[in-house]
Amino acid sequence: MLLGILKETAPGETRVPLLPESLKSLLAQGIAITVESGAGTAAGASDQAYADAGASVTADRAALLATADLLPMVNAPQAADQAQLKPGCVVIGFLRPLDAPRALAAAIARPATLFSMELVPRISRAQSMDALSSMATVAGYKAVIAAADRLPRLFPMLMTAAGTIPPARVFVIGAGVAGLQAIATARRLGAVVEAYDVRAAAGEQVRSLGAKFLDVDLGGISAEGGGGYAAELTEKALDRGRDLITRTAAHSDVIVTTAQVPGRPAPRLIRRAAIEAMRLGSVLVDLAAPAGGNCELTQPDVEQNIGGVILLAPLNLPAEVPVHSSQLYARNILNFLALIVKKGELTVDLADEVLAGACVAHNGTPVNPRVAKLLEAAAQSS
Numbered sequence: 001m002l003l004g005i006l007k008e009t010a011p012g013e014t015r016v017p018l019l020p021e022s023l024k025s026l027l028a029q030g031i032a033i034t035v036e037s038g039a040g041t042a043a044g045a046s047d048q049a050y051a052d053a054g055a056s057v058t059a060d061r062a063a064l065l066a067t068a069d070l071l072p073m074v075n076a077p078q079a080a081d082q083a084q085l086k087p088g089c090v091v092i093g094f095l096r097p098l099d100a101p102r103a104l105a106a107a108i109a110r111p112a113t114l115f116s117m118e119l120v121p122r123i124s125r126a127q128s129m130d131a132l133s134s135m136a137t138v139a140g141y142k143a144v145i146a147a148a149d150r151l152p153r154l155f156p157m158l159m160t161a162a163g164t165i166p167p168a169r170v171f172v173i174g175a176g177v178a179g180l181q182a183i184a185t186a187r188r189l190g191a192v193v194e195a196y197d198v199r200a201a202a203g204e205q206v207r208s209l210g211a212k213f214l215d216v217d218l219g220g221i222s223a224e225g226g227g228g229y230a231a232e233l234t235e236k237a238l239d240r241g242r243d244l245i246t247r248t249a250a251h252s253d254v255i256v257t258t259a260q261v262p263g264r265p266a267p268r269l270i271r272r273a274a275i276e277a278m279r280l281g282s283v284l285v286d287l288a289a290p291a292g293g294n295c296e297l298t299q300p301d302v303e304q305n306i307g308g309v310i311l312l313a314p315l316n317l318p319a320e321v322p323v324h325s326s327q328l329y330a331r332n333i334l335n336f337l338a339l340i341v342k343k344g345e346l347t348v349d350l351a352d353e354v355l356a357g358a359c360v361a362h363n364g365t366p367v368n369p370r371v372a373k374l375l376e377a378a379a380q381s382s
């Protein structure tokens with residue numbers, strides 16, 4: 001069996017799905033590994049390091065696509081690459097099957113078997129494969145670092161002979177994986193932190209990090225969806241959050257916003273008035289930008305200056321920390337591979353709920369029911 005590691009082609013992508021240190025257990029099973037030249041360079045892994053670890057290195061991407069049985073990737077392959085896949089091969093990565101199911105059509109038709117890291121069920125057994133959490137952790141950290149870098153103020157309180165400087169005030173909206181890491185990072189830098197989430201269960205975690213949890217009375221509505229996620233709220237309930245956010249923005253130097261509802265556009269929580277209430281030089285980082293953004297002024301991937309307030313809407317912060325993002329992702333991928341590679345052989349058993357949940361398509365047939373529905377709807381509308 002041949003495992004291929006391709007160089008990612010998405011603009012700005014720096015991560016690699018497996019690092020040289022990840023290869024040992026795979027090679028020990030008799031799996032051959034070929035790496036496209038330069039695949040790991042941005043993540044600090046040279047071609048030589050892969051070769052030293054026991055992989056072959058090639059500059060021939062087309063030949064690798066045509067011969068690889070197993071392709072762990074970061075992002076979904078482009079359509080042109082999909083058309084060259086070896087029939088029956090297995091592709092694993094952030095394939096965006098819920099946002100862009102049609103973009104996978106060529107791979108499904110080969111047929112290839114596709115597993116999406118976004119769809120790995122969030123059950124205890126699959127925690128070590130939870131790449132969404134790994135990347136959200138990196139994004140939460142990096143969002144605060146980016147804000148601290150842009151803020152014309154210091155984060156920690158300083159008592160100096162020249163006087164006392166008060167700590168920065170950071171407001172985190174959405175206290176899930178990214179939000180909690182943002183809180184922890186801002187606290188480590190010495191900021192005073194407040195946080196808001198619709199899930200009351202997040203309150204205890206926020207307080208345990210030394211931040212203040214802001215509660216909103218939602219008038220008895222349950223904000224808990226399945227699997228620890230939030231449910232989509234009514235406009236009336238969202239308005240209560242929006243009012244709190246506008247009030248809190250007025251005394252915040254930094255806002256990091258991360259609120260998301262799986263499979264839905266991000267809730268619009270931050271009004272223009274909230275930004276206008278912030279002090280000159282304040283910074284807002286909208287981590288929900290890939291899902292449209294939490295702020296009504298957000299333009300994904302565009303940096304804006306709105307009356308002196310900086311609004312950042314990054315789409316891929318994990319790619320700005322390629323070494324550790326790749327390290328975490330590679331571990332998630334290795335743990336996932338352990339479910340489908342036994343003694344060097346591919347064995348896809350869809351009776352396993354983790355595999356069935358994460359499987360976009362197997363041998364040309366859609367598997368995950370949500371994705372199957374979307375693909376069917378897409379086929380009908382074309």
Ligand code: NAD
Pocket residue numbers: 122123124126127130132133136173174175176177178179196197198199202227228229230233238241258259260261262267269
């Ligand atoms: P997410 O990225 O979908 O959302 C981020 C946060 O936004 C969530 O905390 C959500 O409650 C919040 N949010 C949504 N709508 C909001 C609104 N209108 N106003 C304010 N906040 C809003 O979520 P996530 O970070 O991926 O994870 C959410 C939960 O899942 C957490 O409780 C986390 O601990 C849990 N989780 C469980 C596992 C597992 O394996 N069991 C793995 C990862 C995360």
